[in-house]
Amino acid sequence: MPSNVLLKAAAILGGTSIGLCSYGSHSIKNIQGITERQIESWSTASKYQQFGALSLLCLYSISKTSAIKPKRISLSATLIFSGTLMFSGSIYLLVLNKDRFKFLGPVTPIGGLAMMAGWFALLF
Template sequence: MACLGVALGAFGAHGLKGKLSPEMLEIYQTGVQYHLVHALGLILVGVLVHVMPSNLLNWAGWILALGILLFSGSLYVLSMTGITKLGAITPIGGVAFLTGWILVVLAALR
């Protein structure tokens, strides 16, 4: 996920510059930013699952990955197609991010 986030960030910075409006490029970059932050979260979850195995951590990893797909993915597609209805999917990805992090905290508290 981290590698994909870097690749998509580079694509946005170099391949989409001048092809998207500044507003759409900003939306794309927001997707990249959240993608990369949560890719680091997935790495953290992977390390934690080896230190303190937990089904909560397993779920957290899957839900964070789903969040990347829904949140960042919807922003990528929205910015390149202009289909603003895709913005309705973005908050679902945000809720997935929040849920994933809550599961990490719950696993740590156990």
């Protein structure tokens, strides 16, 4: 992932996470039939989306000042970005309509594993 794309990805994740977190805090409870567990799941998704944004921002900074190989940073960023989209995105959709998006259930842990792999990619 080129550094200009990395910065844009961080900005997109960060900006949308604020809006989605706000929606989760103020509006989601007004959806008929929403449970406390679903509200907590939404909160978890927005929190991990913010972590993903901050992670990408850190990788952007590291890419400008570090001896870590650019390919390693790019792989890490790609895994963290795609993992965040899968993890948080699947939770958001499952909270909004579990029946319609139940096929996304297995995507959530895959996204989590991709985020973990993104961090471990910096080691090799």
